[in-house]
Amino acid sequence: MTEPKTITSLQNPLVKKVLALKEKSRERKKTGLFVIEGLRELQLAVKGGYPIETLLVCTEIAGTQDIKGLRTPMIQITKGVYEKLAYRGGTEGILALAQSKTHDLNHLEFGKNPLILVAESPEKPGNLGALLRTADAANIDAVLVADPKSDLYNPNVIRSSVGCLFTTQVGLGSSAEIIEFLKNKDIAIFSAALSASQNYVDVDFKKPTAIVVGTESTGLTQQWLAHSHQNIIIPMQGEIDSMNVSVSAAILIFEAKRQRGF
Numbered sequence: 001m002t003e004p005k006t007i008t009s010l011q012n013p014l015v016k017k018v019l020a021l022k023e024k025s026r027e028r029k030k031t032g033l034f035v036i037e038g039l040r041e042l043q044l045a046v047k048g049g050y051p052i053e054t055l056l057v058c059t060e061i062a063g064t065q066d067i068k069g070l071r072t073p074m075i076q077i078t079k080g081v082y083e084k085l086a087y088r089g090g091t092e093g094i095l096a097l098a099q100s101k102t103h104d105l106n107h108l109e110f111g112k113n114p115l116i117l118v119a120e121s122p123e124k125p126g127n128l129g130a131l132l133r134t135a136d137a138a139n140i141d142a143v144l145v146a147d148p149k150s151d152l153y154n155p156n157v158i159r160s161s162v163g164c165l166f167t168t169q170v171g172l173g174s175s176a177e178i179i180e181f182l183k184n185k186d187i188a189i190f191s192a193a194l195s196a197s198q199n200y201v202d203v204d205f206k207k208p209t210a211i212v213v214g215t216e217s218t219g220l221t222q223q224w225l226a227h228s229h230q231n232i233i234i235p236m237q238g239e240i241d242s243m244n245v246s247v248s249a250a251i252l253i254f255e256a257k258r259q260r261g262f
Contacts, residue, residue: 006076007056010084014054014075018085018095025151028100034153036096037087041163045098046070048166054097058082061093072096087155100153103172105144105181114141114187115205115256117249118212120175120220125150127216129160130246136164138253143168144210146175146224179227182210188229191220192248194241197233205256213249216242 007015020027022035033053036042039062046052055072060079077085077095085095110116117135122128128150135143150157152172158165173181182189187208205211212228214220219242225231234243234251242248 006078007081008078010081012081015081015085018056018097021097022085022087022155025154028151028153032100033097034100034158035087035155036098036158037094037155038163039092039094041158041166042094042096044163044166045096050101050166051099052096053099056082056085056095058093088159103152103170105171105173105177108142108169108171110141110185113206114208115253115260116140116142116144116182116187116210117253118144118146118178118210119245119249120146120212120214120224121149122245123149123215123217125154125156126160127245128152129157129165130244131249132157132161132164132168132170134246134250134253135168137250138257140253141169142171144171144173144178146173146178148172175221175223179223183227189224189227190252191224191228191231192233192252193220193225193228193231194233195225195231197231200232200234200252200255203230203232205259209256211249211252211256213245213252216245
């Protein structure tokens, strides 16, 4: 059996390619590739049907037994190369280049009674990742990102989602496109807002439902409020009038799941 190739130089073209994909959204969009770091994230990506193009393993950190079962040829990298490429400390010495998926709304598949989370213009990759993690925890049908400001394959999104980007259906589009999509499928829109709102525990989420959350700084735009079936609110008991968007989304989603008997 041929020993896998080992990369030792930071000037290697593949090393430069990985760095460009990690750091530049433009490069990810141009090539259709992105970087996965960590064994759990890699396993979830494979389970989610993401084609793996290149597998980079630092055997000084990771044992080869960790990546058994993956058919992608392995390229070994030294610890110095790995530390240059790794986005965070404490990972298992495993990196991969994977092909991104299409996130066209028309490619989404739902059952008869979907529960969907819509996030309008999430500003921080970490917040988007946390929303995806919440979506996976509740096993909802999809996350739709309206007017996205963060690249879905930003390393911060993958890291903060703990790989849940790969376990959840994600659709991308403008607010107008997503509103039309939801209306065409008779999915009721419930917008988290401060004005003209009903307490979330008094709302019926048992029918096909889209829970819509906005940014922490400005909330939802008028476009969503104008098309809302009902605005909903989580009553605050302290001095502030809002919470982190992923926390709010989790409260609303799990209330919907409770009503549906989980």
